[in-house]
Amino acid sequence: MGALASITLVHPDRARAQAQLEACVRELQRLEDIFSLYRADSALSRLNAQGELPGPPHELVELLAFSLSLSQRSAGAFDPTMQPLYRLYANHFATPGCAPGGPRPQAIERVLRLVDFRAVELRPDLVRLRRPGMAITLNGVAQGYVTDRVTDLLRAADFGDVLIDLGEVRALGHRADGQAWRAGIVDPRDLTHTIVELPLGQDRGALPALATSAGYGTPFGTDPRIHHLLDPRTGRSANHYLSVSVAASRATLADGLSTALAIGPPAQATTLLRAYPSTRVYLVGPEGRLEMLDATRSPT
Template sequence: MTPCLTRRRFMTICAAAALPREALAGAPMTRWRGAALGAEASISLVGIKGDAADEIFAATQAEIDRLEGIFSLYRAGSALARLNLEGRLDTPPAELVELLALSDSLHRVTGGAFDPTIQPLWQLHALAAQEQRRLEAEEIAEARKRTGWVHLRHSPDAVGFRRDGMALTLNGIAQGYIADRVAALVRARGLTDVLIDMGEIAALGRRPDRTPWRAAIATPDGEIVGEVPLGDRALATSAPLGTPLDKAGRVGHILDPRTGHAEARWRLVSVAADSAALADGLSTAFCLMPRHAIKTVLQAHPNVSLEAIL
């Protein structure tokens, strides 16, 4: 699991830059660039420009800001920050309740590989990496006492921890969720051909030349290892060493909540699904799972596909 604020980019969007000029002439495309949860973000709208596009971009920016006010680890006063500080959050936002329900499902289907209560362990590993020291087994065991999905209570009425010192992160799934919410917003406004990149990608419809959107999957060092056509589908990619915790680049940011160690099995996993949040959570968990366990999850989710694993 990864609670870090930023990620390196593992997907290169092949959109307007890859189109011939004549393809663009009959179908205008307007792009917005910004950020979501610390990652670069962009939205490409086909068939709309000018004031109409500006109005939609303003609405999506407002929605991103609103969702960051729920899911951000470090924004003062966010719902998640208040939960981590106080240990309880009454009348939580509906979006938090929804994402915790999905996280609960992912925790069960991945055998505990997906667990947003990993934050205390991540903080321990990050501090040790900063101090350039090796963690002792006792330190990890102590931090693990402050983790565990079974120690989180969540309902529409309240969210809370059963143990002192616990903290939650949703950065292994929230970027995908934000992409899904932005997709719902633009659909509600009648747009059918849109590419949304919130750190994870959600693609609606097609490009201006009526071919599918395309996303190239790249390793952290820039090697292209695949290209995925997308239409009404999402793509998420995780790489443990994409954001290393140590200066030497040996300690990955995806920790195994079942052991407390940074011991990912794969250096890159890319997953496509109907939901960006689902793809996001699974790509994170799959980094920690053997191939036979990944296959079992995929068999239970026929609309999910494994696009790359290295």
């Protein structure tokens, strides 16, 4: 889905590990056929082109149901119907000589009429977009979902020590030396510098998955304040934080929640986290200060 990916397996039998890696690649390709906007024939691309999709794959229904639930709980900060807004920005900045400040307000206002998660009809046998011109992106959560699916596949094959980086990170077991897997959160102002390192896995005090949302990941133009973390309520990039990282039990939740928290107003963060109490959040503010947040307390 347009991102680099790697899988590390710790196992004494190289042939078995290689065979399982090939099974993982097949699963990745199968899921890309459902979720990828880079493939015109994917289930999601067909839904966007036709406005409805009879007989949708179970995985699309499952992930879209999670996304719509997160949209509701985040008061629209996370909204899978924001693809027309993203497309507006991408097309604007692909035009030579475009205004560096982004699309005109009138154009944003027109597109925002197509952005509303409440206008998605979701049933096991049908997905329908109720307004012509609507389109869905699951890029704010699909990488986490794929990470979880591949992790589950490996666990079912009795691979107990696994670290996966498929855009988001998920860990099982331990490293070869018996220590916990670890993941770092980089300084958004200096991507060569790590500002905090976390243990990942099932050990006491650790969580298995980590995801980060940050504007520096996909800037549109030369202004770093204009990036892909677009607020579906205002049509403008959200710049409450330089980055938001979420540690959670599953990568799907970490991925979606990091997006919602990055876009939503900071005052609503603790309220949102109460719906997902087994999570830990690391916020890097505009001045580069690191704060930790969970469901029981405000930023510290």
